[in-house]
Each structure stands twice: as structure tokens, then as C-alpha cells.
Amino acid sequence: MRDPHEGLTTDGCIRTGASRDRVPPAFEQVVLDATSAFDDLRRREAIDTDAALLLYGSVATGMAEPGRSDVDLVAIGVEKEHAAALAQELSDAHRSLCREVAITVAGRHDHEGPGDEAYGNRVFLRHYCVPLLGHSPVGDDRFPGDARAARGFNGDIRRALDRWRQAGTTDAAALGRLVGRKTLLATAGLVSVTEGMWSTDRATAAARWRRHRPDLAGGLDQLLAWCDGAPASAKDLRDAVGDDGVVSRIAEDFANRIGLWDT
Numbered sequence: 001m002r003d004p005h006e007g008l009t010t011d012g013c014i015r016t017g018a019s020r021d022r023v024p025p026a027f028e029q030v031v032l033d034a035t036s037a038f039d040d041l042r043r044r045e046a047i048d049t050d051a052a053l054l055l056y057g058s059v060a061t062g063m064a065e066p067g068r069s070d071v072d073l074v075a076i077g078v079e080k081e082h083a084a085a086l087a088q089e090l091s092d093a094h095r096s097l098c099r100e101v102a103i104t105v106a107g108r109h110d111h112e113g114p115g116d117e118a119y120g121n122r123v124f125l126r127h128y129c130v131p132l133l134g135h136s137p138v139g140d141d142r143f144p145g146d147a148r149a150a151r152g153f154n155g156d157i158r159r160a161l162d163r164w165r166q167a168g169t170t171d172a173a174a175l176g177r178l179v180g181r182k183t184l185l186a187t188a189g190l191v192s193v194t195e196g197m198w199s200t201d202r203a204t205a206a207a208r209w210r211r212h213r214p215d216l217a218g219g220l221d222q223l224l225a226w227c228d229g230a231p232a233s234a235k236d237l238r239d240a241v242g243d244d245g246v247v248s249r250i251a252e253d254f255a256n257r258i259g260l261w262d263t
Contacts, residue, residue, distance in 0.1 A: 001063035002201040013142040022062030051077035052134030071101045120152025145198030150189030155261040157186040169234035176232025180223040219246025
């Protein structure tokens with residue numbers, strides 16, 4: 001769901017609508033249950049006392065829709081098995097409200113260092129995540145919405161393309177959604193840098209990039225359809241990630257205009 005508050009400040013820094021105050025009332029109980037369960041784990045010392053839980057996505061920006069949206073969380077300083085068990089418990093408890101409660105596990109040091117990936121993680125934690133319990137590991141400094149931020153978010157697009165080619169098409173529908181989401185996020189970076197704006201919205205990316213690359217219009221529409229739940233066929237998926245497919249072309253554009261992570 002597009003965040004209407006996302007963009008650039010007058011001095012060129014990233015602005016988003018992520019705020020604890022914007023959690024829709026319908027999702028408030030999910031957030032409270034997640035916070036309470038996480039706090040219980042911390043009090044029982046099943047996780048570190050300085051672990052943190054953060055909310056992001058459409059629930060954080062107030063744009064979530066009951067029955068259609070996921071509740072997206074980041075857990076820092078938590079073992080994957082604890083996060084997976086908690087995510088399953090919350091998903092089962094709130095199945096009628098949200099498609100899934102997803103908890104991504106981040107390492108304590110994933111945001112540290114000079115590399116592109118660490119920089120992208122800092123941008124994400126600062127501007128897109130809302131602390132629910134514990135503290136965000138990054139400070140209050142704002143980040144510019146520029147090529148460095150776009151590269152930090154999606155400079156791994158060619159690595160992802162290589163993985164998708166190797167994955168095959170056994171579960172084409174699930175892979176298609178993943179391919180669509182990641183590729184259009186990279187496309188949003190291309191649009192942002194090319195047009196001097198800032199957006200991570202996939203629909204906006206598809207609509208605007210087709211103006212720059214009308215030859216990719218059909219492929220962009222297909223990627224967006226996969227994001228929206230349309231099943232990908234094995235043939236269409238192979239074509240999309242092929243040497244001359246839409247994903248390869250976008251990865252090439254990204255490499256040429258923004259750059260990729262160092263190998």
C-alpha cells in the first residue's frame with residue numbers, strides 16, 4: 001500500500017509516514033500482542049534483555065487493510081527459531097485480520113560498517129521502522145534520498161537475479177511474487193534517482209519507469225500483477241529472468257545508473 005507521506009524533505013532527506021500513532025485501530029491488538037509476547041520472552045531471558053522489536057510496512061504507515069495486509073516486524077538480537085515460533089503464534093491468532101505476521105531477524109551488527117548493505121540497513125531502520133520494544137540501533141540522523149540509499153536498498157538485484165535463475169520454476173507462483181516485489185523495488189530506486197524524487201512504491205515505480213523505458217511496459221505490468229497475487233507461469237517466469245527479460249534489463253539499468261554492491 002503506497003505511503004502518501006513518503007518522499008523527500010526540502011533538504012533532500014527521506015521522509016515517510018512510519019509512526020506508532022498511525023497504526024490502524026483494527027491492527028492495534030496484533031501490535032499489542034506482538035509486543036507483549038516479545039516482552040515475555042525477554043523477561044524469561046529466552047532472548048537478550050537488550051533485544052528490540054520494530055514495526056514496518058503498511059501497518060506502520062497507517063495504510064494497512066484488514067484481510068489484505070501483512071503485519072511486518074523486525075527482531076534484533078533474537079534467534080531465528082524464537083522469531084519463527086512467535087510469528088506462527090501471532091499469525092494463527094490473527095488469521096482473520098491479516099494474511100501473516102512476518103518477523104524478519106536482523107543481526108546486531110548488520111547495520112554497522114561502510115558497505116552498501118549496512119548503509120541500506122541503517123536507512124531502513126531509521127526511516128521505515130517504528131520501535132515497539134527496545135531501541136532502534138541507529139540514531140536520529142536523517143539520510144538523503146539519493147543513489148547511495150537506492151544502492152543500499154537494492155544494489156543486490158543482480159545477485160538476486162542469479163539466485164532466481166538457479167531456483168528453477170517448481171513453485172513459480174511463489175517465486176513470481178518474490179521476483180516482482182524485489183525487481184520493482186529496484187525499479188523504484190531507478191525512478192527516484194532519475195527523477196530526483198524518492199519512492200519505494202512498486203505501482204509508482206512501474207508506472208513511471210515505463211515512461212523512461214516504454215519497451216519494458218509489458219514486463220513491468222507483469223511484475224506488478226505478480227506482486228498483486230496473479231500466479232506466474234513457469235514460462236513467463238523463465239522469460240522474465242532470462243538474458244533479455246525484464247528483470248535482466250532492469251538489473252542492467254540499475255548497474256549502469258546507480259551501481260551494485262561490491263562482490
